[in-house]
Amino acid sequence: MRAExxxxxxxxxxxxxxxxxxxxPPESARYLADVADSLAAxxxxxxxxxxxxxxxxxxLGDVAVERLPDLERAAREVRCxxxxxxxxxxxxxxxxxxxxxxxxxxxxxxxxxxxALAAALPAAGFAVADARRTFIPHVTLVRKLVALDAxxxxxxxxxxxxxxxxxxxxxxxxxxxxxRTIAEFPLLAGAP
Numbered sequence: 102m103r104a105e106x107x108x109x110x111x112x113x114x115x116x117x118x119x120x121x122x123x124x125x126p127p128e129s130a131r132y133l134a135d136v137a138d139s140l141a142a143x144x145x146x147x148x149x150x151x152x153x154x155x156x157x158x159x160x161l162g163d164v165a166v167e168r169l170p171d172l173e174r175a176a177r178e179v180r181c182x183x184x185x186x187x188x189x190x191x192x193x194x195x196x197x198x199x200x201x202x203x204x205x206x207x208x209x210x211x212x213x214x215x216x217a218l219a220a221a222l223p224a225a226g227f228a229v230a231d232a233r234r235t236f237i238p239h240v241t242l243v244r245k246l247v248a249l250d251a252x253x254x255x256x257x258x259x260x261x262x263x264x265x266x267x268x269x270x271x272x273x274x275x276x277x278x279x280x281r282t283i284a285e286f287p288l289l290a291g292a293p
Contacts, residue, residue, distance in 0.1 A: 171226070267285050
């Protein structure tokens with residue numbers, strides 16, 4: 102006997118590992134990938150590939166594929182103005198061996214967008230991983246950094262205009278995760 106969803110009784114529905122994010126323009130991603138490659142070559146670790154560089158707004162983890170339309174509907178209710186983001190510093194998180202790019206003055210709209218998602222997703226029945234942690238906007242550049250005492254490069258400011266955010270699906274592999282955009286959500290005109 103088959104369950105109504107088409108699954109065998111007692112089987113787990115197909116899952117998608119998903120998150121909401123901002124993606125930089127190619128020139129910004131190229132610069133960040135070059136910095137990541139250079140530091141990883143000197144200090145060890147796994148540099149994030151150019152096409153995978155992003156800023157995570159909300160990580161959900163595994164979600165049943167059949168619930169993805171519900172997730173998209175919840176995200177379409179989020180309202181936030183478009184904004185410019187400037188990454189102007191590099192940092193190292195020793196506890197999890199991550200080299201990242203951050204911003205000394207995060208735009209208020211970015212914090213508002215993350216907060217709106219953090220409110221809308223649970224209201225629609227979705228759990229946000231690390232929902233109790235304070236949102237710290239950053240772009241991970243190197244994972245599993247080996248030499249934690251490596252000298253960090255100077256950061257040339259990296260600015261990009263954000264007119265949308267995306268729902269992305271992550272597929273892990275030996276080279277690192279690859280990402281595919283599932284849906285795009287426009288931000289309101291008015292800023293950049």
